[in-house]
Amino acid sequence: MSAPVLAKPQLRGLLAKRLRFHIITAFFLSLGCATMYKYGVAEPRKQAYRNFYRKYDAVKDFEEMYQAGVFDYGKQ
Template sequence: MGAAAPQMRGFLVSRFKRDMVISLVASICTVTAWRLFYVNPRKQRYADFYKTYDINADYERMKAAGVFQSVSPDE
């Protein structure tokens, strides 16, 4: 008995279907992990920062440091 004959007809189509399913599952897993472990924590850090952020105090600090050319630090 010899080896089984290789599949010649429809091989590309069957392989393509299998590969598309694998790539779809992998991409869904990757997007879910990215969203859970990168996007959501980043959004939460921004929200936490802006809860206590005082724009006027930050402006006064930068003005006193001389960051702005149009406003002198002693004004």
């Protein structure tokens, strides 16, 4: 009774094959993360800025700060 013959492991081209798989996977994962960031963080932030500046009155804000004494000219 003889021992069964084992198949030879693939060594030639193994790095290129595995690298190709990992590069493609990394590309799609990074694309997914970028998309989630855009719609989960960047777009809501832009909308919040849009809403803030839609009703923001710089002159009124300046007058309120002036009345509160925020600006201290020449009193050093």
